[in-house]
Amino acid sequence: MIRLLLVDDQALIRVGFRMVLEAEPDLSVVGEAADGAAAIALAADLEPDVVLMDVRMPNLDGIAATAEIVRHHPGSRVLVLTTFDLDEYAFAAIRAGAGGFLLKDAQRQELVAAVRAVHRGDAVLAPRVTRALLDRLNSQKPLNSQNSADESAAHSPAPTGDPTAVLTEREHDVFVAIAQGLTNSEIAERLFLSESTVKTHVGRVLAKLDARDRIHVVILAHRLGLVDPDAPLAPQ
Incomplete structure (x- = not known):
């Protein structure tokens, strides 16, 4: 059984993800968090296998939360979910240690497959996002994250x-x-x-x-x- 932690500031999105994921026999949602600070605390308490992490959240965003969880709980892998193809915050989260990057409009089977892939140690990169990431790296443009504490992890x-x-x-x-x-x-x-x-x-x-x-x-x-x-x- 793959144990999941859902992190998103919108309750309806968490409900939707829970319904999709728990319909699978090998997936179980063990906790939910509405911001990065709560995600860090729950990751310590629950030790989930995979954290599905939103990026833009109040109090503490997904970049900082990803860096903390990866640093202190290496057994928990992070799958970043974002609405935007060119979300610079999400790029920084990948560099902070996230194991995957998927758009929220992914199909049901894409989401389920991504969770399983990240759990077994594979990387998951949405093709459109991957192209944008590589274009950004090739042009050597800086990533404009507002979280200076994660600059060392992002570069x-x-x-x-x-x-x-x-x-x-x-x-x-x-x-x-x-x-x-x-x-x-x-x-x-x-x-x-x-x-x-x-x-x-x-x-x-x-x-x-x-x-x-x-x-x-x-x-x-x-x-x-x-x-x-x-x-x-x-x-x-």
């Missing part, structure tokens, strides 16, 4: 040299596939490998590149110019 040093030189040829193939937004099953099909073998390669790629998750792999690949920034991203 990482530019890579020097080619950190992918430590990868084997097969690991490099997997690295590029991750950067293109492919899931483990899609990588397995492309490279003619079993899904368990792909999972092993993904773990080695993350470890060798000192990448926290697949989102960091995507960012690194585009910064190194190893993936065409104008190429269409694989659908999630």
